[in-house]
Amino acid sequence: MGRIGQPSSGAAAGAPGGAERRRQRRVDLRFPLSFAEVAAQPHPNLHGVTLDVSRVGVRFRSDRFVTPRSFVALEMILPGGGTYAARARAVWAREGREDGHWEIGAELLRSGGDADAALAETLQLHER
Numbered sequence: 001m002g003r004i005g006q007p008s009s010g011a012a013a014g015a016p017g018g019a020e021r022r023r024q025r026r027v028d029l030r031f032p033l034s035f036a037e038v039a040a041q042p043h044p045n046l047h048g049v050t051l052d053v054s055r056v057g058v059r060f061r062s063d064r065f066v067t068p069r070s071f072v073a074l075e076m077i078l079p080g081g082g083t084y085a086a087r088a089r090a091v092w093a094r095e096g097r098e099d100g101h102w103e104i105g106a107e108l109l110r111s112g113g114d115a116d117a118a119l120a121e122t123l124q125l126h127e128r
Helices: 113-126
Strands: 032-037 046-053 057-062 071-077 083-095 102-110
Touching: 032 057, 046 113, 071 102, 083 113
Parallel strands: none
Antiparallel strands: 032 046, 032 071, 046 057, 057 102, 071 083, 083 102
């Protein structure tokens, strides 16, 4: 399995004993998202699905590679009908298990008021 960049925290980063070191707990949630790399030239909207989400980050699958340290505009379709749009920075990317997909870890950078509230409510409703 190919890796580009390295997960920077938690068990995925190889923390001793698999200890979780993230600032915010991730919630396992699967819902669609669309994203586009932010650059001088327009990029097409790409699609994926979240694997886990927190208030500060998201891990998602896509059939397209995202360059670590690149900025993306993303929109998540939240369960229950809302959306969450934000800027994010790709932190790492790794090739999926022999299926041609990529897993991307991204830090959420900016959204705003109602979007943040909708994401917080979704996470609270789905925490276990």
